[in-house]
Amino acid sequence: MEIRDAQCxxxxxxxxxxxHLLKLAYSIVSSLVVAANEPAADRxxxxxxxxxxxxxxxxxxxxxxxxxxxxxxxx
Numbered sequence: 312m313e314i315r316d317a318q319c320x321x322x323x324x325x326x327x328x329x330x331h332l333l334k335l336a337y338s339i340v341s342s343l344v345v346a347a348n349e350p351a352a353d354r355x356x357x358x359x360x361x362x363x364x365x366x367x368x369x370x371x372x373x374x375x376x377x378x379x380x381x382x383x384x385x386x
Contacts (some may be wrong), residue, residue: 331372338367 323329342364346355352361365379375381 334371335368336373338364342367 330368342360343365349355368379369377
């Protein structure tokens, strides 16, 4: 089956970052959902959320040597 431009209303170039945006959105939403499901008295602080979000990003993107700094420099 051949896909023509008429069948794909918004084609994008390869390497334009579509998958990176989806992974970033997933990381943000999944981190926030976990926090929202905790009791109000136990809601995490900003520092804890930063740590959770960073851990989620490392798990999803898997940067070299597990360092977020390496990921930021390569994107």
